[in-house]
Amino acid sequence: MVKTVxxxxxxxxxxxxxxSISGGYGKIRRLLEMGLSPGTLIRVVSNSAGxxxxxxxxxxxxxxxxxxxxxxxxxxxxxxxxxxxx
Amino acid sequence: xxxxxxLAGNPNVGKSTLFNRLTGETAHVANWPGVTVELKAGxxxxxxxxxxxxxxxxxxxxxxxxxxxxxxxxxxLKEKPDVVVIVLDATxxxxxxxxAIRILEMTRKAVLAVNMMDVARRRxxxxxxxxxxxxxxxxxxxxxxxxxxxxxxxxxxxxxxSLSKEKLKPLKIDxxxxxxxxxxxxxxxxxxxxxLPRRFAAVAVLEGNERILSLLSEEKRAHVLKIVDxxxxxxxxxxSVIAIESRYRFVDLLLRDRVKVTRLVSPSIAKKIDRVLxxxxxxxxxxxxxxxxxxxxVFSLNMGFPLNVILSYAGLPHLxxxxxxxxxxxxxGQFLDLLSELLRSRxxxxxxxxxxxLLTDGILAGVGSVLTFLPLVLLVFLAxxxxxxxxxxxxxxxxxDKFLKRFGLSGKSVFPAILGFGCNVPAVMATRAMDDDVERxxxxxxxxxxxxxxxxxxxxxxxxxxFKEPVVQSFFMMSMYxxxxxxxxxxxxxxxxxxxxxxxxxxxxEIPPYHVPSLKVVWWYARxxxxxxxxxxxxxxxxxxxxxxALLHLGPSGYTTSIDNSFAAISGxxxxxxxxxxxxxxxxxxxxxxxxxxxxxxxxxxxTTIAGTAKLxxxxxxVLSSVKQAISLCLIMLIYVPCIATxxxxxxxxxxIKLVLVAISYELLLAYLMxxxxxxxx
Ligand SMILES: Nc1nc2c(ncn2[C@@H]2O[C@H](COP(=O)(O)OP(=O)(O)OP(=O)(O)O)[C@@H](O)[C@H]2O)c(=O)[nH]1
Numbered sequence: 001m002v003k004t005v006x007x008x009x010x011x012x013x014x015x016x017x018x019x020s021i022s023g024g025y026g027k028i029r030r031l032l033e034m035g036l037s038p039g040t041l042i043r044v045v046s047n048s049a050g051x052x053x054x055x056x057x058x059x060x061x062x063x064x065x066x067x068x069x070x071x072x073x074x075x076x077x078x079x080x081x082x083x084x085x086x
Numbered sequence: 087x088x089x090x091x092x093l094a095g096n097p098n099v100g101k102s103t104l105f106n107r108l109t110g111e112t113a114h115v116a117n118w119p120g121v122t123v124e125l126k127a128g129x130x131x132x133x134x135x136x137x138x139x140x141x142x143x144x145x146x147x148x149x150x151x152x153x154x155x156x157x158x159x160x161x162x163l164k165e166k167p168d169v170v171v172i173v174l175d176a177t178x179x180x181x182x183x184x185x186a187i188r189i190l191e192m193t194r195k196a197v198l199a200v201n202m203m204d205v206a207r208r209r210x211x212x213x214x215x216x217x218x219x220x221x222x223x224x225x226x227x228x229x230x231x232x233x234x235x236x237x238x239x240x241x242x243x244x245x246x247x248s249l250s251k252e253k254l255k256p257l258k259i260d261x262x263x264x265x266x267x268x269x270x271x272x273x274x275x276x277x278x279x280x281x282l283p284r285r286f287a288a289v290a291v292l293e294g295n296e297r298i299l300s301l302l303s304e305e306k307r308a309h310v311l312k313i314v315d316x317x318x319x320x321x322x323x324x325x326s327v328i329a330i331e332s333r334y335r336f337v338d339l340l341l342r343d344r345v346k347v348t349r350l351v352s353p354s355i356a357k358k359i360d361r362v363l364x365x366x367x368x369x370x371x372x373x374x375x376x377x378x379x380x381x382x383x384v385f386s387l388n389m390g391f392p393l394n395v396i397l398s399y400a401g402l403p404h405l406x407x408x409x410x411x412x413x414x415x416x417x418x419g420q421f422l423d424l425l426s427e428l429l430r431s432r433x434x435x436x437x438x439x440x441x442x443x444l445l446t447d448g449i450l451a452g453v454g455s456v457l458t459f460l461p462l463v464l465l466v467f468l469a470x471x472x473x474x475x476x477x478x479x480x481x482x483x484x485x486x487d488k489f490l491k492r493f494g495l496s497g498k499s500v501f502p503a504i505l506g507f508g509c510n511v512p513a514v515m516a517t518r519a520m521d522d523d524v525e526r527x528x529x530x531x532x533x534x535x536x537x538x539x540x541x542x543x544x545x546x547x548x549x550x551x552x553f554k555e556p557v558v559q560s561f562f563m564m565s566m567y568x569x570x571x572x573x574x575x576x577x578x579x580x581x582x583x584x585x586x587x588x589x590x591x592x593x594x595x596e597i598p599p600y601h602v603p604s605l606k607v608v609w610w611y612a613r614x615x616x617x618x619x620x621x622x623x624x625x626x627x628x629x630x631x632x633x634x635x636a637l638l639h640l641g642p643s644g645y646t647t648s649i650d651n652s653f654a655a656i657s658g659x660x661x662x663x664x665x666x667x668x669x670x671x672x673x674x675x676x677x678x679x680x681x682x683x684x685x686x687x688x689x690x691x692x693x694t695t696i697a698g699t700a701k702l703x704x705x706x707x708x709v710l711s712s713v714k715q716a717i718s719l720c721l722i723m724l725i726y727v728p729c730i731a732t733x734x735x736x737x738x739x740x741x742x743i744k745l746v747l748v749a750i751s752y753e754l755l756l757a758y759l760m761x762x763x764x765x766x767x768x
Pocket of ligand 1: 101102229
């Protein structure tokens with residue numbers, strides 16, 4: 001049983017896997033182009049009131065909250081909050 | 087209008103990705119009369135032009151040995167596309183450029199797309215695109231086919247090239263020892279192979295290009311082959327080996343000093359910086375301070391502002407005026423004054439007065455105003471380049487995104503907005519760092535509402551002459567600033583709404599790793615942008631300054647020394663009925679506003695000219711008779727048209743003159759309404 005959540009809800013340090021992208025074609029395309037296709041592992045670097053910052057495929061990416069909400073992920077594990085290690 | 091565009095490039099540079107990006111669903115396989123194999127083709131529309139895109143097979147060169155290479159060569163020779171887009175890999179430019187120069191030897195109707203820019207950025211590989219473009223004589227655009235970056239400007243350049251009537255000679259490579267033989271063959275080919283560029287054909291046959299040799303008559307072919315043998319004998323090397331080496335030497339030379347790999351900041355330090363910069367509370371604060379000090383330093387170096395204000399508040403007026411004198415624009419100004427004095431005293435005796443005035447107040451002043459902007463633009467772009475190159479720029483943009491989103495702006499608009507307080511000209515130019523075209527346009531057109539330093543000076547002069555108490559003065563200035571800012575934000579939002587509807591852009595940004603900034607890379611960036619300013623805006627500023635000279639110094643009876651008789655004064659009188667409802671019915675005030683179009687400081691200098699006094703506060707009180715009038719004038723001055731320098735960069739950035747005209751009408755109308763409201767309600 002896997003639980004899926006939106007990226008916008010994850011605390012910093014979380015490692016998760018992209019499951020799907022909800023939203024219109026434009027949104028899906030933009031996220032795919034950034035390399036955030038289903039199956040991609042991501043790590044949340046920071047998530048506070050502003051944009052969510054994640055690391056995926058060795059690239060750091062900032063997403064506006066609206067986009068972060070459309071990225072549906074499955075939590076892989078919770079790390080120590082400062083996010084060191086993988 | 088149909089345009090045939092061919093995509094050429096090495097295998098794996100991202101050509102197919104680019105092709106699919108450009109043509110979308112329209113791709114199909116098509117036959118071309120000149121080529122034996124089928125090629126992928128697709129259609130696209132851009133700026134109302136119908137473009138057919140053909141994807142040529144990936145090739146490393148054009149020598150006919152390999153199937154893919156001969157197909158590419160055949161297509162280019164037979165179909166003669168209107169433009170060839172040569173796709174290069176930014177991370178292995180060496181090999182990519184070899185093919186590029188092969189094609190450029192054949193035709194210069196080409197654009198280079200340096201692809202994989204995203205990968206290059208990540209690996210801290212920097213490419214001087216404009217430097218390469220200058221050597222090769224074709225446009226060079228950075229792209230990321232996979233991200234869709236740079237494709238708009240790639241298409242724009244490609245269309246420019248294909249519509250251009252200019253007959254550009256193919257690129258000429260120096261073939262060292264081969265050159266005399268090439269010349270000999272060129273003579274032999276005199277009236278054959280007419281449809282091929284002469285030198286290209288000569289080199290091709292010298293290299294033993296079967297395809298092209300087969301086009302020759304029996305006799306000529308024998309003749310050419312004899313020369314090939316002669317080369318082998320005399321140079322003890324196969325001609326094609328020499329040719330390939332020469333080309334690689336050309337590429338080496340081209341890339342030397344034009345590619346720079348900088349150092350990445352160590353991950354542990356990067357993490358520490360990020361912890362501060364990306365912190366939800368500390369981050370914006372730090373970013374703000376960083377920009378304030380960086381741009382503050384740039385502006386202070388250029389015009390003394392804002393350090394001069396700080397100094398005089400700190401009770402150091404002498405230091406403050408010394409700083410103004412020693413600032414770059416101060417030095418340039420003094421130099422031009424000196425030059426103009428010298429010219430005046432030398433020419434006064436021997437030439438008519440109007441000529442001296444045209445020379446000094448017109449031409450020299452025009453050159454001077456372009457000249458004073460030049461170091462400013464250069465320094466601002468050096469600063470922006472350093473921010474961009476180091477990786478700070480995108481982090482700062484992220485930090486401000488949340489705040490600016492409320493006004494329909496993205497984080498990157500923070501740079502033009504802050505620069506605007508110093509000077510609107512580099513602020514409008516800084517919109518180039520923004521990715522979204524719609525936003526670039528809407529911000530460019532809204533920037534003039536940010537009160538620049540020149541407007542601060544006028545505001546300060548008027549408020550200190552009209553209001554007695556310092557508290558009231560400060561309150562007045564503050565409210566004017568806040569009002570302007572509010573107008574800026576609302577306008578930006580409104581413009582965006584007009585173009586795209588209510589939704590605001592969602593941030594999606596790759597944050598590059600921190601680089602140790604390289605002076606060379608920053609210089610490339612600043613050089614391109616400064617050259618652009620000089621070419622596009624410089625000429626407009628100069629010409630309009632001359633026109634303004636004519637308005638201010640000429641009247642119905644020709645040249646006049648008294649501004650009262652000038653065309654500007656006459657139009658001021660004619661227009662005074664417009665000013666009347668807002669308390670500015672005095673033609674002299676209209677005249678100062680006309681002069682303010684030149685540069686906002688000119689509002690003050692015109693007032694002193696009209697009043698016939700050198701004392702500013704006296705002059706202001708001569709022209710203005712009530713507080714209500716002063717407020718009305720300040721509002722008009724802040725909101726109505728920006729100076730010509732700003733307008734000319736707006737035009738060169740936005741590119742559509744119609745939009746600029748709409749913006750001007752909007753500004754005039756808004757200024758008028760606000761002044762009317764203030765005049766009647768206060
Ligand atoms: N990161 C990045 N990858 C890209 C870019 N453009 C293409 N790629 C990738 O590079 C690989 C090769 O791209 P293609 O478009 O197949 O290259 P091609 O030049 O058409 O190659 P051939 O089909 O062999 O001629 C693919 O995996 C693309 O996804 C780019 O701009 N950035």
